[in-house]
Amino acid sequence: MEYLGVSSAQNIQALSALLSNQQEEDDDDYTNVSPYAMMGPGNIGPPPKKDKEVPPVYVKKNSKDVWSEEEVAEGPLYDDVTDPRPQPEYEILLQQSVGTEDVFLGLSRKDPSSMCCEAMLVKIKLPDSKASDVTLDVKEKFLDLRTPKYKLGLHLPHPVFHQEGKAQFFSEREELQVTLLMNRPLDAVNMQ
Template identity: 90%
Template sequence: MEYLGVSSAQNLQALSALLSNQQQEDDDEDYENVSPYAKMGPGNIGPPLRKDKDVPPVYMKKNSKDVWSEEEVAEGPQYDDITDPRPQPEYEIILRQSVGTEDVFLGLSRKDPSSMCCEAMLVKIKLPDSKASDVTLDVKERFLDLRTPKYKLGLHLPHPVFHQESKAQFFSEREELEVTLLMNRPLDAINMQ
């Protein structure tokens, strides 16, 4: 006994054409009997689209020769050099917050020990066999660049900082550089100061 199922590609195409035409005719009949408000969809919300050619698109650059705008380029990639053989020094990032007795004993400022309440970031960088005069340091809003004859460090910071208010101190006895960065935190219920 031969199976009379849909087995060939030609039969499948014929069935598909039959079903799609019938479905389209049913949809057209239902759509004609509906009020104009029911025909509206999500694309009809808001002002109508303008088709003026004099309105520049949002993604258009100010200078036509620019490939990227400054906002699109992340800070720090210009310092990355894969051919530079200098190793990265050991470093540690410590988050700090200013806490007084009113915070600890009375809880008046609503600060807690979480990182959300921290105001500053301390970056400790170990630089063995280095002097303070050898260190070149550049701090941006989200990037710290450190260079010495023996080491290089390109560090993407976990939070934006006020780079103009950064402070650095080199400790010769420990051969360590400490960079204190004031964090640029948005004001919210926790970070009200």
């Protein structure tokens, strides 16, 4: 019995013909190319089936869906590309309510990590602005600030209670401070 190895191009072509069950058409472009250069891993086995391609716009997955994820544009939620106003400088600080019993005695399970923080302080520098010029809209995970000179669309690092925050404008520093209570799930660390 003869040993069938895959060392020759003829054996590879014979294996491809057995697996594909179709006749391959010879192209004139490959007459001067060696058989090894024409064969690759994609040539073994049956050719892939070509289904009718339907554009994703016409595919309706669920009759209750208003739009699909492909139709929603990527990027910030309230970003307006045509708005030339610059983004002001801002800083996000996380805050804890800590007493002496927490610091010295360790009676609560609080530690300095961000998992034990209860509030978020957002400091926004607004030079040449007045408190009456500021329009502020806070959602659960987004802060939208607009003034005649600045705009800020800020995705917050943690969800917040958007109805329970407070904002304070300091005219002497030209700074807006927004304090937001963080919406933390109750677990072993965040026992409030």
